[in-house]
Amino acid sequence: MTTQKLRHLIEPEDFSLDELNHLIALGEEIHAAPEKYSEACKGKILATLFYEPSTRTKFSFETAMLRLGGSIIGFSDANTSSVSKGESIADTIRVMSAYADVAVMRHPKEGAPKLASLYSSIPIINGGDGGHQHPTQTLTDLLTIQTFKGSIDNQVVAFCGDLKFGRTVHSLIRTLARYNIKKFILISPEELKLPELLKRTLVDVYQVELMEVKTIEEVVEEIDILYMTRIQKERFFNEADYARLKDSYIIDKAKIQKAKQDMIIMHPLPRVNEIAYEVDTDPRAVYFEQAKLGVYIRMALIMKLLEVA
Template identity: 50%
Template sequence: MLSEYQHLIDLNDYPVSWWKKVVELGEEIYNAPEKFAHVCDGKIMATLFYEPSTRTQMSFQTAMIRLGGQIIGFDNPANSSVSKGETIKDTTKIVSNYADVLVIRHPIAGAAKAASLTADCSVINAGDGGHLHPTQTLTDLLTLKIEKKTLSGLTIGMCGDLLNGRTVHSLCKALSMFPDNKFVFISTNELGMPAYIKDIIKANGSTYEEINTLEDAIGKLDVLYMTRIQQERFASREEYLAQKNTYVLDRKKMLLARNEMIVMHPLPRVDEITVEVDEDARAMYFKQAKYGMYVRMALIMTILKEKKQSETLKGKIFAGVKCSNPKCITNHEEYLPKSFRASRDETLLECEYCDERKLI
């Protein structure tokens, strides 16, 4: 299925050369933002945020304003027709009539892809549940480009909720495309990295190991990517509390790290990084948030300038087959085509919206 508009749903829909181009443009904007103050004069960006956000929403809005454009949208679906039961299709179909680019965040996996099927402008995925967060990945790549001077040959530790952490899923997929990167997953068994992400890492020629304690891992890392245990992804408060304080980065653990290691975090943090770590020169998470604005400026410019078609669905519909993931958008918006990528013998299917696998 083709869309006449260029979308960013998953970074892996684009070649690495495209990512590099966006990141390099972000660095150029960072070094001389005044040169880009009017490139989006007369353009409008709509932001549809179905769940809370501070950095992603405000950095997108600030990015468009700094480029000379204007913004519309909502940050609380209760204040829109969504509260009356309006579908993603209808909301995005209407709002896309008013905008040149649409940015959507949604708590359900695959929602951004669903929006791209029918929107009458470009769609950018600002996070879909625990699935993907491609613009955070671009933020992370720009941070590494500026602070580590490379995107290759790094040992990256990812710590915390790796099961529900869309930021680490997207970043793993991206960094495994660059040569000689190694991954260290630091998590409990219950919150470990999903199998499909591990398979992608191996398929791309990268390696990973899994370690249960931060102390055992931190000394071998070039980058430590901390994540919070996400209360909103748990079925009950009791399940959340059982995992909440498992991994906490403090000054004592930082003494075990290399002098050149940097600490990243997509924010917000809760208790997983103590305030005392903020004063360590290796703490990059506040700079990282600022870099996000510049790379989103670069992304908006690129999407609006290129105006390429997007292939939104590439798979096949199998009669009577539905995605088995209850958190997939296809199980919430029934009108959506149930499209799957299939193995050669069509016994293993992968949902095109949420990447959930299913044997038939």
């Protein structure tokens, strides 16, 4: 029994750079020999509290806990929970604390996982809160870069697509800024540019080199990491704008022909059509491996929060 302070993961900033690097290193070790960890969390229970649907994140966490020998309780739809009886998040989490050892929460409202962490007696992981944060996607992305590029430092990282609303992108950019990134390239239409405030923070606080362009073609040759994002219909005020823009930031074989041979193409998935299917067989396409690495980093995270790492 330690009296150590309970740790949560609400946003990537909750972890120091040292802690992030330890997590990534543990993720690599698990990747190399997952069977060594198959009983690391035996007897432990993860609660998956999904107030909005998310196959991918939910399954990734469930797989991570099962691969550690633990088990799962949870819901994937707030309508089949006590929420419909008017229970507060504070009460829900206090009761879940009586059942589980660690919980992941996805919620449509920004700040809900933070609120939960204030009342919880078990570690809370933010599984995505509105347009705000998605820190375990960021961890997944870091492990992917480390795995395929050997280092997070000294890379030219390009983000393409919806840079305005994508919480995945904001979370990752903020975190990469804490490393020694060589250059950020932002590829997006005028309407979906990275928010001004975030750009200012990057330049003023982190002194990163930033470059904004409108097309992939003009920068493709210098990119080390190409991070693609989905352009979501629901982000647009009208159908016409969506139709005009959605295809502009699609990559296909032709567009990446001049790219470096060791460039990697990442995507948080689900993909709709922003990456042509023909790209899937290109060795530079690592987005499905990225999904797999998401399991390993979540295994590392759960171990850390349960203090078995």
